[in-house]
Amino acid sequence: MSNEEQRKALATLLGRVIPAEAEQLGRRFAAAGHELALVGGPVRDALLRRPVTDLDFTTDAPPNRVLEVIDGWADAVWTIGIEFGTVGLRKGEHLMEVTTYRSETYDPKSRKPDVSYGTSLVEDLRRRDFAVNAMAARLPSREFVDPFGGLEDLKAKRLRTPGLPEDSFNDDPLRMLRAARFASQLGFTIDPPVLAAMREMADRIEIVSAERVQAELSKLLCGAYPRAGLAALDVSGLAAYVLPELPALRLEIDEHHRHKDVYEHSMIVLDQAIAQEEDGPDLVLRLAALLHDIGKPRTRAHLEGGRVSFHHHEVVGAKLTKKRLMALKYSKEIVTDVSRLVELHLRFHGYGEGEWTDSAVRRYVRDAGHLLPRLHKLTRADCTTRNRRKADRLAKTYDALEERIARLAEEEELGRIRPDLDGDEIQEVLGIKPGPLVGKAYKFLMDLRLDKGPQDKEAAKEALLAWAREEGVL
Structure with a gap:
């Protein structure tokens, strides 16, 4: 032609x-x-x-x-x-x-x-x-x-600048992030001279506002090939400035302390979370999958026999997630939801072979709240073992937990659990005015509701009075 x-x-x-x-x-x-x-x-x-x-x-x-x-x-x-x-x-x-x-x-x-x-x-x-x-x-x-x-x-599915990449990135450093974003959205590769310029000039991204960085990162994560975009951030050195927790996941592995590559594990979890999406890209789920283990570098401890532990990495990770997303100017809702998912992502592993009581299941649902569907997906995605028998066992165990949640939800309307007495009734039973004590009593009744299921009004009043006497309120 x-x-x-x-x-x-x-x-x-x-x-x-x-x-x-x-x-x-x-x-x-x-x-x-x-x-x-x-x-x-x-x-x-x-x-x-x-x-x-x-x-x-x-x-x-x-x-x-x-x-x-x-x-x-x-x-x-x-x-x-x-x-x-x-x-x-x-x-x-x-x-x-x-x-x-x-x-x-x-x-x-x-x-x-x-x-x-x-x-x-x-x-x-x-x-x-x-x-x-x-x-x-x-x-x-x-x-x-x-x-x-x-x-x-x-x-050629190639990203190349019209002129010299150094001139382009000097004019607008955000273009370096856009290269990673287009790698994610289009599945294109970054031309070697462009990637070399990104490595050399990565620190220039610091002059770009957090809001513009956040917008590009969100588009990258919601692209069709987010792993390609994240890899571009990593190899170019840009991640060290915009998402330093990402390269930190590449924990050192030596001959005495062998454990999973947390970076690769996180990428697989991201893939597996995406595979469960039903209505297009879910930014909250994808952020949670990417960041769920960022507490591991801070909590890594070497144990006898070459073993490694990461105790409470979910708690530390939730704090780091909140700090990073706030620095990137994400909305309060996204910061809260993603950090909560990171905090809860290990909760299921206490379920064992189904030893949780109904009370523990109610608390799981209550603590997850509106995030429960995403928590289901994140928890399932977090299984990256190559041991097929172990993977099948974990999947079946989580299936059983979801079935229990569904049964209890049908019986008790778990999504709308409230104490058996409201604030006005608490004040009336205890003869007190609005204040902190009402909140403490409300929490006691909520714990009672989660532990024992629905109570009738009289039983709830008796339990509240007994609690008040023990607390020295009456």
């Missing part, structure tokens, strides 16, 4: 995925004397035959001129990114962003980029992170523009 035939074929392919609204927008810009091109991710995904959702455009028109062109045509407009040259809009069901040709550079000590506008589409593409994202389709003509070999990189 000649170059001209290939361009026509690509224009036809892009025409199938570019919505009519995009071509309408291209005609408006052309009528106003300006260029417009679909650029970056949408073009890449169209060529990969992946779904194209949000549409990104670039233009020679400055932001204020963009506002004039779309006035009266867009259904909604927002200008939150206008200082960086970006105008957002909605037309029908399509979300679009139009960005003026530009370049970004970071001062060595600044986390905020300096933005300057340009007049050339090719120069705008030159500043982009990777060649596979430096392709464009001019509108309304659909002319395919690929000055840096992005199409060949797509075929």
Whole structure:
């Protein structure tokens, strides 16, 4: 196929995925004397035959001129990114962003980029992170523009920068994380010179805000190939700055103290957790699977006979998880849920061959709360033994625990367990006013409920009065 035939074929392919609204927008810009091109991710995904959702455009028109062109045509407009040259809009069901040709550079000590506008589409593409994202389709003509070999990189499944990677990463250090993220999302390999530059410049990531790092890490973890992305973070040295607990999992193994490679174990647990997902990527579950053993390096102890212990690593790991996720500016809900899963991930191993009482099962359910379905998945994923007989035994034991939980849930509505007396009734029985004592009494009754199951009101009152006498309240 000649170059001209290939361009026509690509224009036809892009025409199938570019919505009519995009071509309408291209005609408006052309009528106003300006260029417009679909650029970056949408073009890449169209060529990969992946779904194209949000549409990104670039233009020679400055932001204020963009506002004039779309006035009266867009259904909604927002200008939150206008200082960086970006105008957002909605037309029908399509979300679009139009960005003026530009370049970004970071001062060595600044986390905020300096933005300057340009007049050339090719120069705008030159500043982009990777060649596979430096392709464009001019509108309304659909002319395919690929000055840096992005199409060949797509075929080779390769991540390469349009220019020197050192220049690219110096302009925007976040691009190093984006390389790892695209390795996860697309399954592409990172070109050796790019990886070498990432190793050399990894410390530059420290000038990027925690919020932007977190966004890239979340996308990486929710990609189709998260292990590839995490491996890129590890081998490039970036993990030492954004997730230092990850390389720390590579515990030293010597001839006298042999034990599992905790890093590899964690990767397998992540894979096995993902295999249980039902409604797409679950960021909380994936974070918990990745971080569940990060307390091991801090708690490792060598015992006689070459044995190794990690006592209370789940408790230490929960604290480390909370600290790391807070530093990455994750939401309070994600921090709480992930650290709780890390704390609880070993609880099942006290179940033995089913020795737990119904009280212990109730506590397991109560402590997990809304995280119980995820805890089930994490606990099952944490079995990475190569001993098939042992793995089958653990699976059957957990099956039995889930069956007990289901039976008790049906009998007692475990998800809504409450003490048999509420706060008002506690105050009435003990003749006290609202205060800390009511909370202590409530906790006593909750423990009683978990230990013995449902009680009638009279039995609960008698137990509460007996407790109060022992506590010296009455």
